[in-house]
Amino acid sequence: xxxxxxxxxxxxxxxxxxxxxxxxxxxxxxxxxxxxxxxxxxxxxxxxxxxxxxxxxxxxxxxxxxxxxxxxxxxxxxxxxxxxxxxxxxxxxxxxxxxxxxxxxx
Amino acid sequence: xxxxxxxxxxxxxxxxxxxxxxxxxxxxxxxxxxxxxxxxxxxxxxxxxxxxxxxxxxxxxxxxxxxxxxxxxxxxxxxxxxxxxxxxxxxxxxxxxxxxxxxxxxxxxxxxxxxxxxx
Numbered sequence: 001x002x003x004x005x006x007x008x009x010x011x012x013x014x015x016x017x018x019x020x021x022x023x024x025x026x027x028x029x030x031x032x033x034x035x036x037x038x039x040x041x042x043x044x045x046x047x048x049x050x051x052x053x054x055x056x057x058x059x060x061x062x063x064x065x066x067x068x069x070x071x072x073x074x075x076x077x078x079x080x081x082x083x084x085x086x087x088x089x090x091x092x093x094x095x096x097x098x099x100x101x102x103x104x105x106x
Numbered sequence: 107x108x109x110x111x112x113x114x115x116x117x118x119x120x121x122x123x124x125x126x127x128x129x130x131x132x133x134x135x136x137x138x139x140x141x142x143x144x145x146x147x148x149x150x151x152x153x154x155x156x157x158x159x160x161x162x163x164x165x166x167x168x169x170x171x172x173x174x175x176x177x178x179x180x181x182x183x184x185x186x187x188x189x190x191x192x193x194x195x196x197x198x199x200x201x202x203x204x205x206x207x208x209x210x211x212x213x214x215x216x217x218x219x220x221x222x223x224x225x
Contacts, residue, residue, distance in 0.1 A: 094164035
């Protein structure tokens with residue numbers, strides 16, 4: 001099973017600042033890395049697929065990069081609605097697995 | 107509007123069984139891979155099962171042999187039969203749709219149904 005490790009566990013920033021979230025896999029997942037955003041009481045929302053492609057309707061301030069085992073989600077300028085938990089997920093090999101999440105807080 | 111509505115969650119004793127259902131609307135259900143993903147309250151996400159458009163199924167080791175995923179395209183419905191339930195299976199269970207051209211990327215989630223395994 002592919003293990004994804006996200007860092008940091010919690011990131012404290014202010015609106016307008018830049019956020020950089022990391023996801024590392026214990027073996028290569030090629031580009032098959034997905035990012036989700038989850039707000040309290042809601043289901044996750046697809047943000048980025050295949051490392052760097054924004055899903056439909058996702059603002060341009062969200063960007064993803066990386067390949068192999070190291071990936072980054074960047075939010076260029078935080079808006080108040082961006083404070084949430086972010087999960088990475090690999091779809092390279094079954095069973096698909098998630099990282100443990102990064103909580104982005106004010 | 108694309109929608110997934112789960113039902114069937116509840117309280118069950120250890121060793122018991124439960125069947126979850128998910129009704130889909132707003133899209134051609136039979137053309138999509140479907141998944142069940144669970145989340146322990148306040149914790150992370152875990153894949154529970156997947157079923158392809160041809161009926162092929164996938165399970166992680168944690169539930170293999172205990173859980174069975176199935177679909178009934180004529181009823182736009184997805185199911186999860188859960189047997190031999192354990193306290194560790196307590197979680198919110200989400201029905202989820204995979205992106206049509208991105209297997210394993212979930213682009214639509216239900217609201218979730220809570221399963222509590224306790225005596």
